[in-house]
Structures are given as structure tokens and as C-alpha cells.
Amino acid sequence: MGLRIKRIALMHEYIPPQPPKSVRIVLELNARERRLDNVLLAAIKKHENLNLRIITRTQFKDLFKEGKILIKGQIANPSSAVAKGTTYVDILFQG
Numbered sequence: 001m002g003l004r005i006k007r008i009a010l011m012h013e014y015i016p017p018q019p020p021k022s023v024r025i026v027l028e029l030n031a032r033e034r035r036l037d038n039v040l041l042a043a044i045k046k047h048e049n050l051n052l053r054i055i056t057r058t059q060f061k062d063l064f065k066e067g068k069i070l071i072k073g074q075i076a077n078p079s080s081a082v083a084k085g086t087t088y089v090d091i092l093f094q095g
Helices: 036-044 057-065
Strands: 022-029 069-071 085-092
Touching: 022 036, 036 057, 036 085
Parallel strands: none
Antiparallel strands: 022 085, 069 085
16 A cells, blocks of 8 residues: 655746836736737837826837836846746846
8 A cells, every 4th residue: 555645836937026216007918919019019008107108109219229128137138038937027128
């Protein structure tokens, strides 16, 4: 009579720390998206930060060029695909 021990893998969601002087956008996706920039701009337009909501497309592109959009602490690329699930995007602002 052998005793079987079942291990249950608990999935703990890792939430990266938010950098100082940044705004965090949480993307909740039901399916993979081909480009980050399209999904992120749509999320920004719905964000509670009114100054962020009125961003122009040119200003938005400049944030990518200046390396001010981060995913997991890494500079994001506008053409990167976004996986299904939760993605934390931080937008850096100067004080």
C-alpha cells in the first residue's frame, strides 16, 4: 500500500514593483494581441488620469522612442506582441 502525495501547484501572480514617478496601466487580455501600441493606446484613453487620456498619437510614439514605456522593468517595443492574461505596463514621467 503506497502513499501518494499529490502536489498542487499554486499559481501566485507576480506583480512587479511600480517605478517612482510612473503611471501603471494593467492590461487584461482574453487573447494574445499582435501589437502593444494599439492595445496600450486604447487602455490609456480609458485611464483615470485625465492628463494621460488626452495624449496625442505623436506624444504616445515619443514615449516609446524615449524608452519611457516599460514592461517588467524592460523598455517596451511598440510592435511587440502582448500575451493573453495580465500585463503590467509602466509609463515613466519626469518630476
